[in-house]
Amino acid sequence: MHPARKQRLILVIFLVVFSSAAVGFITYAMRNNMDYFYAPSAFAAGEVPFDKRIRAGGCVLPGSVKRAPDSLDVRFAITDGKAELQVLFDKILPDLFAEGEAAVVTGRLLQDGTLRADQVLAKHDENYTPPEVAESMHDKASCAGGAKI
Known part of the structure; x- marks a missing residue:
């Protein structure tokens, strides 16, 4: 194996091991907050x-x-x-x-x-309408054909 390829392989293995350990430690530290x-x-x-x-x-x-x-x-x-x-x-x-x-x-x-x-x-529905807008829509709808919103 070429020395440059061997160095890259060691670097990749080190990064995988380090990131896995970091994720494990973070999960362990957060277990009481879940x-x-x-x-x-x-x-x-x-x-x-x-x-x-x-x-x-x-x-x-x-x-x-x-x-x-x-x-x-x-x-x-x-x-x-x-x-x-x-x-x-x-x-x-x-x-x-x-x-x-x-x-x-x-x-x-x-x-x-x-x-x-x-x-x-x-929890609330995601169809919130401010009171002023609802009143405006209500007035327009009742004028347009008597329909109520």
């Missing part, structure tokens, strides 16, 4: 680990939101259509949070099967 996502049916099936930080998502079950009268504590259920998951939250809920809307919660699963959330994200 939040795994589970659907409520995975909770019902017992596939979710206890006492680890996890994410769950689904639709907020209509009629399930119960607020404590003397604190910020809220209890609600999210569902994926197959199973329900009870969620406890003790902070201020996002403005877009509502029954029948999608939500993603981050927290820890308790032994009784309830998720103790430390973060609630309310």
Whole structure:
């Protein structure tokens, strides 16, 4: 083998080994910051680990939101259509949070099967229209032929 070719081969092997080690170290360092996502049916099936930080998502079950009268504590259920998951939250809920809307919660699963959330994200549709534009469109549509938007 030619010496120049041998040097290139050693360099390539070194780069592959070094980059593989770097990816391994980065993954190892980030393992505590990874939040795994589970659907409520995975909770019902017992596939979710206890006492680890996890994410769950689904639709907020209509009629399930119960607020404590003397604190910020809220209890609600999210569902994926197959199973329900009870969620406890003790902070201020996002403005877009509502029954029948999608939500993603981050927290820890308790032994009784309830998720103790430390973060609630309310999902919204991507068809947002500012109120002024919606009003303008509504006025134009009602003038054009009586149709409502």
